[in-house]
Amino acid sequence: DSGVTQTPKHLITATGQRVTLRCSPRSEDLSVYWYQQSLDQGLQFLIHYYNGEERAKGNILERFSAQQFPDLHSELNLSSLELGDSALYFCASSAGTGSIHEQYFGPGTRLTVT
Amino acid sequence: AQSVTQLDSHVSVSEGTPVLLRCNYSSSYSPSLFWYVQHPNKGLQLLLKYTSAATLVKGINGFEAEFKKSETSFHLTKPSAHMSDAAEYFCVVSVAGSARQLTFGSGTQLTVLP
Numbered sequence: 001d002s003g004v005t006q007t008p009k010h011l012i013t014a015t016g017q018r019v020t021l022r023c024s025p026r027s028e029d030l031s032v033y034w035y036q037q038s039l040d041q042g043l044q045f046l047i048h049y050y051n052g053e054e055r056a057k058g059n060i061l062e063r064f065s066a067q068q069f070p071d072l073h074s075e076l077n078l079s080s081l082e083l084g085d086s087a088l089y090f091c092a093s094s095a096g097t098g099s100i101h102e103q104y105f106g107p108g109t110r111l112t113v114t
Numbered sequence: 115a116q117s118v119t120q121l122d123s124h125v126s127v128s129e130g131t132p133v134l135l136r137c138n139y140s141s142s143y144s145p146s147l148f149w150y151v152q153h154p155n156k157g158l159q160l161l162l163k164y165t166s167a168a169t170l171v172k173g174i175n176g177f178e179a180e181f182k183k184s185e186t187s188f189h190l191t192k193p194s195a196h197m198s199d200a201a202e203y204f205c206v207v208s209v210a211g212s213a214r215q216l217t218f219g220s221g222t223q224l225t226v227l228p
Contacts, residue, residue, distance in 0.1 A: 002157065033216075043204065043218040090157060092216075102148065103216060105158040 002026070004093050004106035012112045018079040021109045025072055025093030031055075032074040033094070033103060034066055038087040049074055078111070086113045116141040116209045120219035128227045133177075133192040135222045137205030140186065147188045148206040148216070149179055158204065164188065175199070200226045 003026035013019055025032050034046040036059075045058035049068035060066075063081075068074040078085060088110050092103035121136040139145060149161040162173025169181040179190045188205060205219040 002159070004157075035216075042220050045216060092158075102160050102163055104160070105150075107157040 002104040002106065004091060004104050006089075006091050006106035006109050008109060009107065010110050010112070012114065013081060014114055015081055015083060017081050017113075018077065019081065019111065021076040021078070021089055021091075021111075023074045023076070023091030023093075023106060025074070025091075026104055029093035029095050029104070030072065031094045031096060031101070031103075032068055032072070033092040034060075034074070034076050035090040035092065035105075036087050037090060037108070038084075041087075043090075046076070081113045083113050086111055116145065116207050116217050118205050118207045118217055118219035120203075120205050120222050122222050123220065124223045124225065126225040126227060127195045129197055130194050133190070133195045133199065133224065135190040135203050135205075135224065137188045137190065137219060138186050139188060139205070139207045141207060141209050143209045146208045147179075147181060148208070149173065149177070149188075149190050150204045150206055150218075151201050152204065152221075153201045161190070161203075195224075195226045197226050197228065200224055 005024045007022045030051045032049045037043045046060040047066045048056040052068050063079050066076045088108045090108045092105045094101040094103045117140045119138045147164040150158040152158050161177050162171045164171045164181045172178045177192045202221045202223050204221050206216045208216050
């Protein structure tokens with residue numbers, strides 16, 4: 001158990017809908033990262049927050065947004081969902097922002113868009 | 115820019131025989147390198163990491179990897195495979211100044227035959 005929790009575990013929704021994925025980092029970690037894992041794209045970095053501030057964006061669509069709250073939990077919002085958004089979404093946390101800091105991954109949220 | 119190439123998408127070994135999973139990286143700066151493992155329907159677990167200290171890195175479950183700068187490689191090895199090692203393995207690079215996100219390889223699926 002990494003200490004990172006994600007809810008829900010599974011989510012099934014229809015095209016055009018909006019969903020929110022939630023992540024709680026390890027208690028000592030200030031950084032939260034979101035990743036998308038799909039069969040065709042592999043594992044891709046989406047966005048990074050550190051202590052409530054956005055630090056970096058990766059391959060995140062404009063229909064997606066995220067935020068990190070004062071209690072350091074994070075939410076990833078996916079809107080106007082398309083079939084191609086079906087994927088496993090991982091959250092990871094780390095103590096700092098340096099590249100030496102290992103990231104601890106949550107179990108993921110499996111999103112299915114029908 | 116940084117990138118990772120995992121040279122084999124599938125590797126199959128017999129139980130008790132050595133494991134070699136190959137990874138080459140490309141980076142403009144000194145990288146941090148990681149190997150993560152993903153068991154079916156599970157999140158990613160860190161096996162080991164290299165952060166410019168000893169070039170031979172020992173990880174969990176008997177795995178180790180050697181950083182070879184001249185060959186830009188970071189191959190993962192284990193002397194004797196166990197059935198529980200069957201999983202997908204990801205080689206990952208992170209570079210300071212690249213927004214600290216992890217760049218994942220495409221993964222190597224390890225099958226262990228009885």
